[in-house]
Amino acid sequence: MASVEARDVSKWFPRRDGGRLHVLDGVDLSVPDRSVVAIVGQSGSGKSTLLNIVAGLVKPDRGSISLNGVDSRKFSDWRSMTYMFQDDRLLPWRTAAQNVAFGLEAAHTPRPERRERVAETLELVGLGQFADVYPHELSGGMRSRVALARSLVTRPTLLLMDEPFSRLDPGIRTQMHAEVLRIAELMKMTMLFVTHDAEEAVVLANEVVLLSPRPGRVRERRRIDLPYPRDPASDEVGAETRALRRSL
Numbered sequence: 001m002a003s004v005e006a007r008d009v010s011k012w013f014p015r016r017d018g019g020r021l022h023v024l025d026g027v028d029l030s031v032p033d034r035s036v037v038a039i040v041g042q043s044g045s046g047k048s049t050l051l052n053i054v055a056g057l058v059k060p061d062r063g064s065i066s067l068n069g070v071d072s073r074k075f076s077d078w079r080s081m082t083y084m085f086q087d088d089r090l091l092p093w094r095t096a097a098q099n100v101a102f103g104l105e106a107a108h109t110p111r112p113e114r115r116e117r118v119a120e121t122l123e124l125v126g127l128g129q130f131a132d133v134y135p136h137e138l139s140g141g142m143r144s145r146v147a148l149a150r151s152l153v154t155r156p157t158l159l160l161m162d163e164p165f166s167r168l169d170p171g172i173r174t175q176m177h178a179e180v181l182r183i184a185e186l187m188k189m190t191m192l193f194v195t196h197d198a199e200e201a202v203v204l205a206n207e208v209v210l211l212s213p214r215p216g217r218v219r220e221r222r223r224i225d226l227p228y229p230r231d232p233a234s235d236e237v238g239a240e241t242r243a244l245r246r247s248l
């Protein structure tokens with residue numbers, strides 16, 4: 001089970017001129033267990049900063065985060081969450097399997113279990129045949145699947161993603177959307193992600209949180225009640241996407 005609550009989160013970053021850049025202002029966010037929430041907003045509105053605060057990578061200056069009902073300052077089960085970045089960050093000198101194994105090595109998982117979990121997870125993302133292949137031998141979509149497998153191998157319940165598919169071609173991106181939704185359902189995961197792509201938000205999320213330009217405040221929460229799977233070519237997705245673009 002995984003849920004996230006952010007209460008009244010504000011953040012300032014130091015500026016080169018000695019001043020302070022106000023990036024987030026009193027943001028509330030609620031991500032219930034098994035939901036899919038998208039954070040959208042203009043460039044610089046603090047989307048990644050908010051995600052990094054939820055992940056514990058950046059400290060808020062004001063406000064609090066609770067994870068599975070526990071204040072993040074007291075939270076210890078960080079392995080229950082995983083983070084997918086915009087670039088796949090695969091290590092070029094490691095095979096697909098060795099890249100996927102990374103999180104398990106860090107956790108000192110015994111070798112036989114590691115091997116089994118890596119094989120299982122590569123199978124899950126449709127790369128069972130590519131365990132021994134190096135990143136440079138893989139297509140963009142396949143690399144993205146390896147990055148997804150690396151995120152999933154520790155069996156997280158909360159998947160955080162910062163524009164993870166934005167560098168993929170549209171067709172491959174659509175495939176990855178279907179894939180990530182299938183796996184989230186299978187693994188009973190909760191998802192919180194950042195995107196600048198209105199269609200991506202509409203295809204994946206139950207709720208879209210719109211941040212205002214800097215300092216980011218929640219300007220709108222929009223429920224997307226369309227049934228899954230959502231076809232990006234359908235009229236319903238098209239209408240929701242246009243409505244969201246207008247709000248953006």
Ligand SMILES: Nc1ncnc2c1ncn2[C@@H]1O[C@H](COP(=O)(O)OP(=O)(O)OP(=O)(O)O)[C@@H](O)[C@H]1O
Pocket residue numbers: 013014021023041042043044045046047048049050196
């Ligand atoms: N560590 C940091 N130190 C100083 N300023 C930062 C830092 N991280 C982010 N910023 C600034 O904070 C603002 C918000 O950045 P953030 O990356 O959260 O926005 P974003 O909405 O995700 O933008 P984009 O859509 O362009 O990725 C930007 O102006 C950025 O330059």
